[in-house]
Amino acid sequence: MSTMRKILRYELRDVGRSRAVLLYGVLLLAMTHAVVYFGGGGARAVLSLLNVILIVVPMVSLVFGTVYLYGAREFIELLLTQPLGRRPIFAGLWCGLTLPLIVAFVLGVSLPFLWSGSLGRDLVLPLALLLVSGALLTAAFTAIATWIATRFDDRASGMGAALAVWFLVAIAWDGMILLVVATLGNLPLQLPLLGVAMANPVDAARIGLVLALDAPALMGYTGAVMQRAVGLWGGLGLTILALLLWTVLPLMLARRRFEGKDF
Amino acid sequence: MTALAHAVSRGALALVPAQGTPVRVHHLAKTFGRLAVLQGVNATFQPGRITALIGPNAAGKSTLLKCILGLVRPDAGLMHVGDDTVGTGADYRYTIGYMPQAPSFPGHLSAREVTRMLIDLRGDGATLDDELLSSFELGASFDKPVRTLSGGTRQKLNAALAFLFRPRVLILDEPTAGLDPIAAGILKEKVRAARDEGATIIVTSHVIAELEELADDVVLLLDGAVRYEGTLARIAAEAGEPRLERAIASLMLAERPRP
Numbered sequence: 001m002s003t004m005r006k007i008l009r010y011e012l013r014d015v016g017r018s019r020a021v022l023l024y025g026v027l028l029l030a031m032t033h034a035v036v037y038f039g040g041g042g043a044r045a046v047l048s049l050l051n052v053i054l055i056v057v058p059m060v061s062l063v064f065g066t067v068y069l070y071g072a073r074e075f076i077e078l079l080l081t082q083p084l085g086r087r088p089i090f091a092g093l094w095c096g097l098t099l100p101l102i103v104a105f106v107l108g109v110s111l112p113f114l115w116s117g118s119l120g121r122d123l124v125l126p127l128a129l130l131l132v133s134g135a136l137l138t139a140a141f142t143a144i145a146t147w148i149a150t151r152f153d154d155r156a157s158g159m160g161a162a163l164a165v166w167f168l169v170a171i172a173w174d175g176m177i178l179l180v181v182a183t184l185g186n187l188p189l190q191l192p193l194l195g196v197a198m199a200n201p202v203d204a205a206r207i208g209l210v211l212a213l214d215a216p217a218l219m220g221y222t223g224a225v226m227q228r229a230v231g232l233w234g235g236l237g238l239t240i241l242a243l244l245l246w247t248v249l250p251l252m253l254a255r256r257r258f259e260g261k262d263f
Numbered sequence: 264m265t266a267l268a269h270a271v272s273r274g275a276l277a278l279v280p281a282q283g284t285p286v287r288v289h290h291l292a293k294t295f296g297r298l299a300v301l302q303g304v305n306a307t308f309q310p311g312r313i314t315a316l317i318g319p320n321a322a323g324k325s326t327l328l329k330c331i332l333g334l335v336r337p338d339a340g341l342m343h344v345g346d347d348t349v350g351t352g353a354d355y356r357y358t359i360g361y362m363p364q365a366p367s368f369p370g371h372l373s374a375r376e377v378t379r380m381l382i383d384l385r386g387d388g389a390t391l392d393d394e395l396l397s398s399f400e401l402g403a404s405f406d407k408p409v410r411t412l413s414g415g416t417r418q419k420l421n422a423a424l425a426f427l428f429r430p431r432v433l434i435l436d437e438p439t440a441g442l443d444p445i446a447a448g449i450l451k452e453k454v455r456a457a458r459d460e461g462a463t464i465i466v467t468s469h470v471i472a473e474l475e476e477l478a479d480d481v482v483l484l485l486d487g488a489v490r491y492e493g494t495l496a497r498i499a500a501e502a503g504e505p506r507l508e509r510a511i512a513s514l515m516l517a518e519r520p521r522p
Contacts, residue, residue, distance in 0.1 A: 003384060010380040014369035017408075074367030078424075081332045082384055083356040262295075263334040 003088035004095070005081070011096020015068070017196065021100050023145050024060055036112045045118070046126045049109065050209050054202050057105065057134050058141045059166050064146025065097055066162040070155045077263050090258045094251065098142040102135045109134065129212045129236065132179050133205040137220025138199045138241035147254035150261060173200045190225040201246040208239025283310030284345035284431040284463050286331060291340035293326055300347040301337065308480075310431070313454065315474040315495075318484035319513060324467050326480040327484065328434055331465075332361055338491045344432060357385070357504055360430030364437040366421035374401070375418050377409060381424060382430030398449045399423065414441045422450050428456070433457055435466040439473060451477055464504050475507040482510060485518055 005193040015021060032049060039045045071074075072093070079089050089175060113119045152158040177193060187204060211232055230238060293301040300323045305459060308314045329335040331342055333349060333356065338408055341348065347355035356519040368377045391434070392492050396402060399419040418441040425433060435454065439447040454477060458464055468474050474481075480497050483491040491498055491514055495507060502510035 006380070006383050010369065010376065011371060013376065014371045015369035072367070072369070073361060074365055074370060077334055078361070078363060078366070078368075079384075080334055081356060081359065081361045082381065083353045085353055178271075260336075261268060262336060263329065 003084050004091040007089060007092025008095045008099075011092055012099060015096055015100040016103075018100070021104050022063055024064070024101070025104030028056075028105060029111060030110050033116075036116045038172060042095075042118065042120070043126060045113075046130055046200075046209075047213060048122065050130065050206065051159040053109070053134055054137075054172050054206055057137045058170050058202055061101060061138045061141035061160075062145050062148075062162045065142040066099065066148055066158055068097055068152075069093070069146060069149035070158060073149075073263075075107070080263060086259045087255065090255050094142065094146050097146070099137050101138045103141065104162040105134045105138055106131055111188075119193045126209065126212045129209055132240070133209060133243065136240070136247060137201060137205055140246035140250070143254065147250045148258070150254050150257040169200050169202045173203060176217050177203075191204055194225050194229065198242045201243055204239050204242035204246070207237050211235040219237070226237055264431055283461055284464065285309055285343075286432055286463055287341075287343045288327070289341045289343075290503045291327070291330060291337050291342065293323075293330065293335060293337045293431040298439070299375060300487050301330070301340075304340070304484070304487070304489055306482050306489050306492055308463050308465050308482075310463045311458060311461045312479045313458050313466060313477055314482055315478035315481040316465055316467045316482050316484065317471070317474065318517065322484040326438070328436060328465065328467065332356070332359065332434065357428070360425040360428060360433045360435070362421055362425035362435045362438050364440060366417050367421070368409040368417065371408055373408055373413070374405045377420070378424065378427065378521075381427060385428060389402075392423065395423055395426060395449070395453060399446055414445060415446065418442050419446055422453075426453060430457075431462055433462055433464045435464065437468050438466060439468070439470070471508040471511065481507070481511075483514060490514060490518060 031052060032252060035045045035048045041050055073257070074095065077091070080086065095250075110127070119127065145162060148158050148161045148165070152161060177196060180196075181189065181193065197207060214232075266337055272371065277436065288304055288306045291301050291304040292299070304323070304327060306327075313372070316327065318324050326335055330337050331344070331349060336350065343349065344355045344358060347358075347500070349355060353378060357425070368374075372380070391414065394407075396405070399422070401419055403417050404420075408421070409417065422438065422442075433454070438450055438454070451473075454464060454466070458479075466477065477497065478495060480494055482489055483489060483498075491501075493501075499507065499510050502513040504510040504513050
């Protein structure tokens, strides 16, 4: 078994037993159950969940990831004093952090749909996309948390950076886009703004899901532009691509820092 | 590293007599930002000896140890652990056991799982030192999650892990911090036994009396450079002070710029 898989095996046990991860899964389960039960299931339930998930998943992934990695710093140092390469240690740590969060998310969101029997054929694509987007958002934001933990030695600075990133992508980004549209609305900004929206993983996930749900009222400016420009499947492909890039790029930067870092 | 040396270091061939593994540091320099922490450090840590690495705060002790362990990459200089050059691969760490000052283990794993993890990562051949575990009375705590263990018990686990692979080089950073007097005594005996078996032992501590009791040699770091390297007896003779603490203070005062 490779070094990375050995580290992953023990990391999964450690993170998987964490009360925070368990609580996260139970909260998602309770929230989804409430939405499905009171909202009557169907596309409306997925839409209601979407808005909560786009806020909660990045926040939990960033904060839990950053706290966990700073807490594990001394143990990471102990691992680095073993006859092991830095790359498999890095890969094992990130996967061990990310997979339990993804499992908690997927179980928490999908189980209420399954046991309530409200999973109709028309809901398969939106729910599948919701799960894939949530999993990719988790991966992207744990990758960003990993980059933050390797970039800032000081724990308080790292936590501040994590919260600032969350505020920017989950709250402030849309406001900035609206401000630009309101200010420069007479200019041909459609495609540039689409690019700006895709540069935010939360917006990318939102646009993809709203396209899948075919909900024009919620599509917003960038969603409508995307549907016109590339259509449903093109838009979904772009969403997945954007989320994958948001996972791979921070992870590559973090790995580079980790491999050259003085501990 | 040869296959035989590899097997010996991993404890797979425990009957083969341990060969001496000196740790040599040549002209080591490290700067963090504008702060020159190590400025051309030269030192040799001999096998079969316990060497106390001492110096005031910010003298560069931790940075030197981290350079040897591969945690910090020096700007200049060379380090050798036995025949291996530090920085050319990770294999030389098969020979090293490290006891960090502030141990931190995955909190939801048991002490047994943490131990098993390190054994899995380093390969076969490692066995837990049952004698050390029983004298530390660690058995009852071995299946509890690490986060539920007291600081002292974690430090005992830390010590047990440092000795886990019968290392030929032991790096102990404040090893008795947090240990009760009985456990500290057991650990010191274990360190002396390792020394008698030929291990190279580097130890740092702020408790000078403890180093005086344990160490054979002293490397004194001041402002990132070695100011003294030799036996305990010689430092006392040179400083004209019988006690190590006073001898070091005397050397440090002599180094201070005069007003």
